[in-house]
Amino acid sequence: MxxxxxxxxxxxxxxxxxxxxxxxxxxxxxxxxxxxxxxxxxxxxxxxxxxxxxxxxxxxxxxxxxxxxxxxxxxxxxxxxxxxxxxxxxxxxxxxxxxxxxxxxxSADGLRRAIRDAIDKARQAHLIAAQRKDIEMFAFALAHDFKQPSRQLVTFAELARQEAPVADGSQLDQMLQFISAAAGRLNRLVDGMMEFMLLSAPPPLRPVEVDAIFAGICLALQDFLQERGGVLDLVGSARVMGHEALLGQVLQNIAINGLTYNESALPRVEIACAKVAAGIEIRVCDNGIGIDACDVDRIFEPLVRLNGREAHDGSGIGLTLARRAMAAMQGTIRCEPRPPPDRGTVFVLMLGDAAANSDLAA
Ligand SMILES: Nc1ncnc2c1ncn2[C@@H]1O[C@H](COP(=O)(O)OP(=O)(O)OP(=O)(O)O)[C@@H](O)[C@H]1O
Ligand SMILES: [Mg+2]
Known part of the structure; x- marks a missing residue:
């Protein structure tokens, strides 16, 4: 030593x-x-x-x-x-x-303890960093190797349908559709995993206008909203410390969930911003099927889905990514059932107030 x-x-x-x-x-x-x-x-x-x-x-x-x-x-x-x-x-x-x-x-004793502790901790940190790098490399390699065969499955299922005369709705047609759907799901899972890995590096934080993000989400979900007859609303405005693309992705994922897991005649998602003591609170409220109080933490875990695949075909990764993205922006996200008599769910996001960082916000 x-x-x-x-x-x-x-x-x-x-x-x-x-x-x-x-x-x-x-x-x-x-x-x-x-x-x-x-x-x-x-x-x-x-x-x-x-x-x-x-x-x-x-x-x-x-x-x-x-x-x-x-x-x-x-x-x-x-x-x-x-x-x-x-x-x-x-x-x-x-x-x-x-x-x-x-x-x-x-003292000699104090010095021995301090030196040994410091060296042990540094070695452990080094080991963890090295293992993390290995896991990241492994995940990237895995994702890369998964994507190729799953793309081939989609392509060949489609080619098989074109080659052989397959009657619509026949058993063979259904089987080919299952293959395509399963391969598509695998692809989305791999994409989700990659995003999750990439979020380990914190992004640069800047003042971000929630109005601008909301406008982008409305544009991206135009078809989706028309198809399902849903409504997206913004109440209030705010300038938060965040990362535009990440926050956009988080709010879009939550909005899609709110419109998807929803059996109301008119599915509605409302995004409301308010200044609170700790920063800016963004509440995303829907009139959907709701989430039991016992599941509000679990839904942020990877691959957790509360509804059967036959109801909605999700990967169970959207909220895991949302929580990771919020943490990368030094923010938080939690879920609450809407208080009765209303039906539905509220997602509460907390982020830094850009006005409180006025030198950056200028
Ligand atoms: N607003 C909501 N209302 C009711 N249930 C919800 C809501 N949001 C999420 N859930 C439940 O939580 C589960 C996890 O959501 P999450 O967004 O992580 O994954 P997903 O929607 O299944 O798939 P994807 O990865 O494609 O988003 C969902 O499958 C659904 O059962
Ligand atoms: Mg989702």
């Missing part, structure tokens, strides 16, 4: 190094008396852990920590702080420092 200790005060450096030697016998220790020397040492040779004094002439410990993290984002860094620096320590941890050690109470 190799540790780099950075401190401009020779006495403090001697004490920390001696304690570190006692804490973990056999550990290789290198020292640097200023930020630049430490940076040069790290650039030339990697370490398992770095201990940095917060207060040094020329650069503070946090600046050095961020320069070192630019070289190796995974290396654990412990910040040694003077008295009364608790607020700074909390900030430091937000900026990626593993832990802080108050100099006044530093």
């Amino acid at each position: 190799k540790v780099l200790i950075v401190d401009d005060d020779p006495l403090a450096m001697f004490m920390t190094s001696s304690m570190a030697e006692m804490a973990i016998p056999g550990m290789a220790i290198q020292t640097a008396a200023c930020a630049q020397d430490a940076f040069d040492l790290f650039a030339a040779d990697r370490f398992d852990c770095v201990l940095i004094d917060y207060e040094m002439p020329g650069a503070n410990g946090l600046e050095l920590a961020s320069r070192i993290h630019a070289l190796d984002p995974a290396v654990p860094i412990l910040l040694c702080t003077g008295a009364g620096n608790e607020t700074l320590a909390a900030d430091a941890i937000k900026q990626g420092v593993s832990d802080y050690l108050p100099k006044a109470t530093l």
Whole structure:
């Protein structure tokens, strides 16, 4: 194990190094008396852990920590702080420092625990990141390999229908239709899986007008609304911090659900925006068949469908994606049954208020 200790005060450096030697016998220790020397040492040779004094002439410990993290984002860094620096320590941890050690109470035991914990956590994080990458690669490969045969199934079922004289509604005709429908479902599932994987990288957030998104959804669902005789309404307007394409997709999915899982004579979905203390609340309300209170969390899980396939042919992935997209926009989504006597469901979305981020919203 190799540790780099950075401190401009020779006495403090001697004490920390001696304690570190006692804490973990056999550990290789290198020292640097200023930020630049430490940076040069790290650039030339990697370490398992770095201990940095917060207060040094020329650069503070946090600046050095961020320069070192630019070289190796995974290396654990412990910040040694003077008295009364608790607020700074909390900030430091937000900026990626593993832990802080108050100099006044530093002990060999404390140092051993802090170094071991920081290195263990960094190794676990590295392992998880590597496994995640493997899974993503596997999912992409799987999706790619699934799409080709499922496209072929659709094409060949169609070709078979053209080649052989198949009477409409005959058993063979039905079988070919089942093959096409199943292959189409497989394709949609694969697309959903891919979107889910891609949402792991957070998108850039910008001020977004809900009115503009609503107009886009009305346009996209024009045929759908005409076919089913449904109505989409917007009440109020809002400017939220979000991502236009993602929010559009979330609201469109919820609107389609509200119109699809609906047996009213006139299916209606209303999107209402309101400013609340925590940000902007968007309530999407429908007059559909409703969802039992015991199912309101479950429906966000992948592949959960409450109705039989014969009623509606969905993949059960729309709301899983919606929740993931909302989290990527630092927002939330939940579902509630509509209070009686009304029938239907309400989806409540919370997002940041763009007006509260006026520098960005300008
Ligand atoms: N507004 C709603 N009213 C009643 N039931 C709903 C509503 N929205 C969703 N559900 C139920 O929750 C299930 C999950 O919805 P979700 O949108 O995730 O998947 P889906 O609509 O089945 O398929 P897709 O992935 O194509 O959207 C649906 O199958 C349906 O049973
Ligand atoms: Mg759906």
